Amino acid sequence: MTIARTLAGLALAGAALFALSTPSQSAQPNMQAALDNLMQARANLQRAVADKGGHRANALSLVDQAIDEVRAGIDYARTH
Template identity: 55%
Template sequence: MKFKTPTIVAISMAIGIATGASVTAIAAQPNMRSALDHLITADAFLAKATDNKGGHKAKARSLISIAIQEVRAGIRVAN
């Protein structure tokens, strides 16, 4: 299944809202926000990938989850 850009944006926004991202706090840090957006998008693509690729897909998603948490923590500290 191929995603269209609006679908990826919608998924990214839904994940951000669902996990309590503060848009106001993040807006002041465009590079961190961009990194966060890319991580969320990458996770959405991995979620749709077929199979588990010998466990590498699951490991990648786990690492992305940790990276998302760290970026959000960095944003909170900076604000």
């Protein structure tokens, strides 16, 4: 009985630590939604035919920059 309680306590403590160490996506729902949309936009641009006079490639670069900025904003908000 004591071993079972000890194991249950350890499992509960481990689950609590895991929950605390996992960043909450709901903490920044608008930023997360923006990131999801940017990732979808990037996938769509990658699937597009590359005959756009360099504009598709430029758009991909700008979307990548936007993804980096949104991630940086989420990280900043998490630490401040």
